[in-house]
Amino acid sequence: MMDTRLDTAVPAGADPAQYARLLHRVHEAAVTGAAPPARPRTVIGDSWLRMRARRIDPDGRTPGPVLSSADLARCREDSPLAGVLPMLRHALTAVAEDAGHMMVIADDRARILWRDGPGHVRRLGDRLGFVEGSSWDENDVGTNAIGTALVVRRPTQVYSAEHYVRGHHSWTCACAPVHDPRDGTLLGAVDVSGPLSSNHPSTLALVGAVATLAESHLRGLHHAHLEELRVVAAPMLAGMREQALVVDSAGWTAAAVRMAPVRRLLLPEQLDAGVAWLPSLGECRFEPLPGGWLVRPLSVETAGAAVATLDVARPAALSLRVVGPSGEWSHRLSPRHAELLYVLAAHREGRSAAQLSQDLFGGAARTVTVRAEMSRLRRHLGGVIASRPYRFADGVEVRVVGPPVPGDLLPHSGSPEIRRLRCAGLPAG
Incomplete structure (x- = not known):
């Protein structure tokens, strides 16, 4: 489920202290509009563009309001990552402590649910507002590993002045999102953070491996639960x-x-x-x-006319909601399925597999991948999506809820058609 590409913050062979000084000059140029001495990494440059569009203050200091004790306890109880917390602690805490970092588990809204680590590191985190119950969404604190990783949906490291807020420049973080292995839904993230002096090039690979391990463990729990359900139901079905x-x-x-x-x-x-x-x-x-x-x-016939609302306003909560004559339902979407449905919403006449391959991958060679993904979508969505060509079915009214800032449209996506639609505006609802 997880994109395992690794883009470490400090280039191989570079002196970390010298590189941090270069990043300070790059950051200063970015926020003042001066000519930069070097280009930031793509993931950082894209995030800084989002921060300027949202008017995030680079001199801000701490996150917004922290969850109350009762709300934090409720979020922990509701988090799917609670079931794998012992495994995550076992895999990360000792390594993080040895490296002078702390281990952090966040939910899909970038709120810190758990953290462990040496006392002096946690005290440094306290000064930044990096505490349990705080939100490290990009909208709250600017570019940072947790918030940015949840936007781009892949392991992300943020080092020194790559943080948009100047008060975080003494900090380094590496974070990897954790997805539901069943359908790709974003569940949260695992993060290792600490002062610049404790930066290590292997940290990003570590959190990526632990996130993959967590997804594998969640898959095993799911299979075990289905087997228990089969055993319970077997006498009734016989x-x-x-x-x-x-x-x-x-x-x-x-x-x-x-x-x-x-x-x-x-x-x-x-x-x-x-x-x-x-x-x-x-x-x-x-x-x-x-x-x-x-x-x-009771009936094999699908109910008639329906209204399908494609919600792509928040990268962490992509969904399709369908209201029909007899009821309504909502389906959380993976990033890839959200891309496909957005393209189909923009092309109500329909798209062939070759056209969708061109839309998403820039060429017609990925038709097999497109057909496989469309097959999964149609199994989930029943009569909502038709084929030959792929399209929203006749009688389905399509509405799109997009982000307030056009540049925030499916920010994880690098597909040519999504990039074009970001500039062209939302398809008509």
């Missing part, structure tokens, strides 16, 4: 004569009888026992199971 599915609370399929299994059902946000409408199966009866649902289709 004598069943009609079509039925057993899914977990998030809609992932554990078992199916008398029908082709789907990888996942998109369940309504509010679901109770009884009858509800699904985009791919129509009216279904839901019966609760421990940790999931027994789903019995």
